[in-house]
Structure formats: structure tokens, C-alpha cells
Amino acid sequence: MRIIVITKRFGDIGTHPQLTRLALHLRSTGHEVRAVSLAPSGTIAEMFHGVGIETDVIDASRRGSWPLVVGKLTAKFRRWRPDAVVVFLYEAIVPTRVAARLAGVPAVVSSLRNEYFGPRHREIVIHATEWLSAATVVNSRRVADSLVRRGIANRPRLVVIHNGIDISHFRSSEETRKDMRGSLSLTDNDFVWLTIGRLAEQKAYPNLFRAFSAVVDDVRSSKLLVAGRGPLQAELESVVRRSGMQSSVSFLGFRSDVPSLLAAADAFVMASRYEGMPNAVMEALASGLPVVATNVGAMPDLIKEGVNGHLVPPSDHQALASAMTKLALASPEERLQMGRQGRTLVGDLCDLELVMDAWTKLIERAAGARS
Numbered sequence: 001m002r003i004i005v006i007t008k009r010f011g012d013i014g015t016h017p018q019l020t021r022l023a024l025h026l027r028s029t030g031h032e033v034r035a036v037s038l039a040p041s042g043t044i045a046e047m048f049h050g051v052g053i054e055t056d057v058i059d060a061s062r063r064g065s066w067p068l069v070v071g072k073l074t075a076k077f078r079r080w081r082p083d084a085v086v087v088f089l090y091e092a093i094v095p096t097r098v099a100a101r102l103a104g105v106p107a108v109v110s111s112l113r114n115e116y117f118g119p120r121h122r123e124i125v126i127h128a129t130e131w132l133s134a135a136t137v138v139n140s141r142r143v144a145d146s147l148v149r150r151g152i153a154n155r156p157r158l159v160v161i162h163n164g165i166d167i168s169h170f171r172s173s174e175e176t177r178k179d180m181r182g183s184l185s186l187t188d189n190d191f192v193w194l195t196i197g198r199l200a201e202q203k204a205y206p207n208l209f210r211a212f213s214a215v216v217d218d219v220r221s222s223k224l225l226v227a228g229r230g231p232l233q234a235e236l237e238s239v240v241r242r243s244g245m246q247s248s249v250s251f252l253g254f255r256s257d258v259p260s261l262l263a264a265a266d267a268f269v270m271a272s273r274y275e276g277m278p279n280a281v282m283e284a285l286a287s288g289l290p291v292v293a294t295n296v297g298a299m300p301d302l303i304k305e306g307v308n309g310h311l312v313p314p315s316d317h318q319a320l321a322s323a324m325t326k327l328a329l330a331s332p333e334e335r336l337q338m339g340r341q342g343r344t345l346v347g348d349l350c351d352l353e354l355v356m357d358a359w360t361k362l363i364e365r366a367a368g369a370r371s
Contacts, residue, residue: 024051071099085105110136115274193265204315205239211324214325218328223250224245268281275296281299281302288343291303294315302346
């Protein structure tokens with residue numbers, strides 16, 4: 001089949017990993033794949049080019065650019081004549097659905113990656129254009145239930161496919177741990193927390209920093225590594241300076257060596273206000289780290305209370321601090337056992353081969369039915 005994958009931006013490795021993995025899988029199984037980015041592309045596009053996936057860019061950054069984007073997408077679809085289009089994220093889904101209809105594309109498979117994706121008018125637009133997609137994929141049953149309950153999607157068109165991960169990429173070693181901790185000026189006595197995510201409102205970093213300040217009071221050796229970049233970076237760095245935690249909190253920026261960072265950490269934390277099925281948590285579990293996270297999105301699928309980590313209510317810094325302190329004060333043997341349980345769970349639930357197979361069958365079924 002001829003398949004086009006579209007998202008807001010094919011930027012750095014680590015952004016949109018599920019769509020990236022899907023495109024590579026489809027290409028490896030013999031399908032002809034092209035990619036479209038609605039913003040200037042980056043290293044993902046370079047990697048795609050190396051395996052024969054060309055990436056086209058349509059600039060959708062300007063306000064009111066949707067009519068132009070729809071027109072350009074329609075022209076590309078008519079010229080390429082794809083059998084199916086797979087599109088991730090709200091900003092790309094709506095113009096793609098409309099353009100595919102105008103161009104006579106047999107099937108569109110959309111995917112919403114979070115339970116919440118903006119103000120109410122976005123939810124109304126997604127619902128109004130849902131009929132233009134053969135299916136809408138979400139990454140957890142809890143997200144599916146939320147979209148149906150809030151009138152954003154209809155149950156028959158929703159398909160749950162968990163995020164996929166190859167856990168073999170996340171085998172840490174003592175040598176890797178030692179080297180990374182040394183490069184970050186961490187000692188053997190430091191208890192290192194790692195969090196990974198865009199520096200944006202969704203991730204609730206101020207709440208995490210409030211909780212961490214209490215953790216440091218109880219566990220003096222605590223360090224927090226923050227990997228990621230985003231629009232709130234300057235503001236968040238200012239928050240840390242004002243709280244006097246500069247020596248305990250480090251902003252690492254974008255990192256392409258996430259497996260090594262995970263190897264250097266003792267535990268993982270995520271304080272998000274809302275989520276889908278966060279890849280960062282999956283990767284932490286695959287690395288054998290216990291996790292403390294807020295009870296949002298698919299977190300209950302990934303974290304079993306007291307088994308491989310702890311779940312706390314969102315926006316409750318006191319509960320977050322208590323769970324982090326509890327984990328930091330647990331014995332090394334207890335944390336090691338929790339890490340083993342987490343690696344087994346994520347391997348069973350999110351096996352990459354099974355996930356990619358489910359996606360491929362869905363796309364082939366949708367294209368065949370619409371044809």
C-alpha cells in the first residue's frame with residue numbers, strides 16, 4: 001500500500017516515537033511510506049530519508065493557515081494517491097481529515113495521544129470531523145472512556161492500541177551508570193530522581209518542585225534531573241533559583257541518550273496534570289526503575305501501587321512528596337524488586353512487535369474496507 005504519515009512536526013528523535021516507529025515498521029514490511037510535517041522537520045526526517053521515507057513540509061505555524069494547509073494537503077493527496085493516511089495530534093488531524101475527504105483518500109486513521117488536547121472548541125471540532133476518519137486510535141482504555149464520556153468521540157470508531165516499546169534497548173549496566181553519573185557530577189551517595197518531558201504546563205513542574213523541596217528536607221542526598229525543553233524553561237529555572245534548590249535540581253535540556261540517563265537514576269517521577277500513555281514512563285519501567293507518578297491517563301495500566309511504584313492524585317504536592325520520600329527511604333532490595341516487576345509488566349503490556357502488528361492490521365483493514 002501507499003501510506004502517508006502526518007503529524008505536527010517530525011523533529012528530534014524522541015518526539016512522536018510511536019508514529020516514528022510505525023512509519024519505519026510499515027516501510028520495513030514492504031509498504032510505500034511518505035511523511036508530512038506541518039512544521040520544519042528535524043532529525044527524524046533525516047533518519048526517514050536514510051531508509052527511503054521522504055518527508056514534505058507544509059508550514060502551518062501562522063494563525064489562520066488551515067485553509068492553505070488543507071489546500072496543499074489536498075493537492076499532495078491527489079498527486080500521491082495514498083491508500084491510507086495516518087495522522088497524529090489535533091493540529092494535524094483536522095486539516096488532514098478534510099483534505100483526505102476532498103482528495104478521495106480511501107481511509108484516514110487518526111490518533112489522539114492525550115486525554116486532553118486543548119480548549120473546548122478543539123474537542124467540538126474533533127467530534128464534528130470524526131466521521132471523516134475510519135478509526136481514531138487512543139493508547140489506553142481510560143483515555144477512550146474519557147473521550148466518550150465527554151462527547152468527543154463515539155465508541156464504535158475508537159480503537160485502543162497501547163504504545164509500543166522494545167525493552168531490549170533499555171538494559172542498563174554498572175559501567176553506563178558510573179560513566180553517566182560522573183559526567184553529571186553525581187556521587188555514589190546521591191539518590192537521583194529523573195523526570196523527562198516537555199517543559200510545558202501539562203507536566204506540572206512547579207508542583208513537582210514543591211514536592212521535591214519537601215523530599216530534600218527528609219532525604220538530603222536527593223537530586224532531581226530534568227530532561228527536556230519547552231516554552232516554560234526560563235520560568236521553571238527561575239522557580240528553582242527562588243526556592244534555593246539550584247544545587248539539587250539540574251536542567252539537562254533535550255537529550256538523545258535517554259537509556260544512559262535512566263541507567264544513572266535511582267527512580268523516576270512524573271507529575272503531569274494529564275497524559276495519554278507516556279513513553280517516558282514506559283522507558284523508565286523498561287530500565288528497571290520504580291516510578292512515582294500522578295494517577296492520570298494510562299498511568300494505572302503501567303503502575304501498580306506498591307508493586308512497581310506509587311500513584312498519587314494530580315496537583316497534590318504533599319501526596320507526591322510523601323510517595324517520593326517513601327520510595328527513596330525503601331531498601332535497595334525493595335526498589336530492585338519493584339524495578340523487576342515494572343520491566344516485566346511493560347514488556348508484557350507494550351511489546352513493540354505486537355503493537356506494530358495491531359497498527360498494521362488496522363490500517364490495512366481500514367484501507368481495504370473504504371476501497
